[in-house]
Amino acid sequence: MTRAAAGNAGARAEARAMAMGLAKGLGKVTGWPWSSGSRVGSPVAVLAAATLLLAACGTDENLPAADSAMVGGCPSGKDLNGAGASSIKLAIADWTAAYQGQCPDIGINYDAQGSGNGRMQFIQKQVPFAGSDVPLPSAQRGPAQQRCAPGQAINLPMAIVPIAIVYHLQGVAKLTLTPSLVAKIFNGKIKQWNDPALVAANPGVSLPNKTITPVHRSADSGTSENLTRFLAGQAKSDWPYPPSQAWPNNVGPGAAVSTNMVLLVKQTDGAIGYVDNPDATSNKLPIAAIDVGAGPVAIGSASIGKVIAASEVDQNGLDITVDVAYGLKAPGAYPALMVTYLITCSRGLPADQAGLVKSFITLTAGDQGQALIAKAGYIPLPTSLRGQVQAAVARLDGV
């Protein structure tokens, strides 16, 4: 019998005991004749019985437990919980599958409710690591350090998420936009697809006489924040707003989360929006190429790598942050992107959690882990940055 099976049997016994306890508690209430408790209690008792019944037939055994020969340093027992940015939810899913290929008894749960939510849960000691589309903001540095005392709260770049400008335009399979055109479209300055400025940027493409429906994210999001940084960096004159996670204007309809954004763009001929590249990839949405001054550039590891190479990387202890060169105008660069971080403690996590975090992050930052997520539409960290991150991970406190 594997350990998992034994755990399962244990869980069942526990459930039985619980259901009995529940029934006993109800018994007390039911002993009281014609009371409210007995009326409402009965269905609940039946429910408890049903749960008991159900307990006998459910299983976690979706894959045969892997051979433990593969297992190098699998921490034992507990599961790893994380929370944060939804931009890396697909990467985490792939990493988890890879991790469980080696350590089949460890569950990894990532609660993708947004970067801010993840950082808050991290600071409040609900989770040992958080995913975030921006490094810890200065206001949260202090509380995060406190949480990690005596260690240091650190940002580790873990994946590069290009931001894809997606559109839906019947008969147009190829579209090129300059940053200033993107700004003008999302600003409501350009209203028609056959606007002369758009036609000029797309020689050889016949753009229809159709209204543009620019869709923005209405929930605060890291994607909005990084896109507005890009717009402010590239086309200051056409984009007067400061970068912010809340979309700054009321032009066009808003879509709450990326699910809505994708559905809205798919449903509406003439719509244009922006999503994380993995979401555009999985939906096979057409993506506009960006022209920062030297011709159209598509998303790819070369075009993204150029931007990272031009960006400043700050290292402070184990803390690594990338100051992305959003304003980069070099030929062949695609500067609409975000660097998504895993935030954790260098030291100071409870021992079992520290081991789990270290072993998981070792996989995610490893060459294999990075190569794994390219298929989903992420860009692996370029070699030099990756080396820095791997060195930092190796120095993390843990098993």
Next chain:
Amino acid sequence: MTVTQLVRRPRGSSSDGRGLLARGLGRYVPYATAAVVLALVALLFAGTDLNGMPSFVAIAGLGYVLAQTVLSVVIEGRRRAVDRLVTALVYAAFMAAALPLLLICWYTIQRGIAMVDLTFLTHSMFRVNPQEHGGGIYHAIVGTLIQVALASVLAAPLGILTAIYLVEYGMGRRFARVVNLFVDVMTGVPSIVVGLFIFTAWILVLGFNKSGLAGALALAIVMLPLVIRSAEQMLRLVPDDLREAAYALGAPKWRTITSVVLPTALGGVVTGVMLAVARIAGETAPLLLLVGINQRIEFNPFAGQEAQRPQESLPTLIFEQFGVAAGNTDAPPFQRAWSAALVLIILIGLLSLMARLVARFARTAR
């Protein structure tokens, strides 16, 4: 003979309800009217730029009701005409409600049915990449059942007792008035605010972890006003004659309540509780804050950070899977979410059915 039956057949057994009035629209007049109206509307559509099935149905229906009312006023008199008009309106209301509700059910079934099978119902998502096929929602079903049961155990007795207090003891007391006011206000606290409250009080201040229990606490608070208000309504409708009869027999107040008032109102109270259960079972927002996610089966609602395995629930699973799909309607997570929604609805249906049977059984057993 129940009240319902009495109203349903107000006068004799004549199907067109002609009763004592000699003059009336005969058996065939409604059909004739319908035919004429249909023909006229068809002509109207042919002659003008009106088109489309929905507007045809709407205009024809309106025309029929109008024609019927006019005919009825002329032949049968105003009272009968009003009765016929209201009958038509009531049928129309039913149709207006049934259509969207059927559409939602159909939509959910159509999208959800494909993935529901034994594996889906008995497996968790542990070691399954959510982007791919496989796995199931057993862990979420278990979580939802336990959390809803916990919430009900907390809220139902509390709510019913409060309702009894308000109806039987409270009469005009200041305390009862205050309670009443607060219950009203409670109906207006959005569930997400309840979630924030429990998060701050239970997790941040008291230092507990995210767990099934934390979710159940929030659900109980959402459920309370629903239980209180519906139970209160049902208790108020118990005729005072019954109470007086019990008092006349020398029964003390508590005895009257437990053996006369509550049994009489039982069916309604159970309906109220079940409605509240149905309402909270699909509640998503507070659970997102409080319950956390877990791919594994976890029976213990008290398990939280300590065991590293908080309980999953169906609504959070649905939300999570929609998130993973990110609008890709062909992806497995998208289908999984709809299937989970379908299972949730069926689950509540079974619970509700069970509660009704139990209530009926309890009533007849006495």
Next chain:
Amino acid sequence: MTAAASGVVLLTMAAITVFLIYRAVPALRGNAANFFTEQRWDADGTPPRFGIAAAFYFTVLTSAIAIVLAVPVAVGVALFINYYAPRRLSSGLGYMVELLAAVPSIVYGLWGFTFLAPHLTGLVSWLDRWFGWTIVLRYRPESAPNNYSPLTAGIVLAIMILPIICSISREVFQRVPREQIEAAQALGAYRWETIRMAVLPLGRAGVISASILGLGRALGETLAVTMLLSTAFAINIHFTETGGVTFASIIALKYGEAGPTGTGALIAAGLCLFLLTLAVNFAANVIVRRNKVA
């Protein structure tokens, strides 16, 4: 015992109230804009600027649309199930309606988003054609590409709250004393007259109470409205045009990324909703009392 239970309910409520005020006040103090007239919501900016003007307007608007649509239909359905439908069907129908209260709000939201809204174009063009002169119902297709509008949100809310209003009304109607109905029939009343004379007067308080429960859900509904409103923090008097935000949807939209001030501001939004419900309840109580006197 029962008083103790009431005490617990009261304590819970008091705790929530105190908590809301305690968390909301610091954020409100730091607010650089007028909380009641500002339409935008930038609570984490420097300085924080946020206000509830838009949220108040759209919360009231969508809930009003929902109640206006749902209450007559729900009462009609309750009457239909109790008094008009074939007897064999009626308990099954009642059960079905209850079941629909269980559909999770995210499913209503997605159904509304992917199915209903795109299918409403016919309705809104028709409304525009006949009622465009009211200005509020004027419709320009380019300003609401898929009808994600307060009207659509109101319709979906109406569908969501219908089961709750209908089920409770039905239970209330069923408990009208038999003597009253017999008396009405002895007078030779038709079905509708019996209902009007015997059923509705006794059921009215119950229907109002049920509507308040429904309204409570409509006011506080989060996920479905967030999806369907396609948020804009600006008041728009056209019901059929894109945009809008409610108290609950602000919380859902901003919670994920909110900082300390932001969270306080969101709780202030919750507090407003709380006060709004209080006001509505007062109004309802006054109506009920007046009806009893009359």
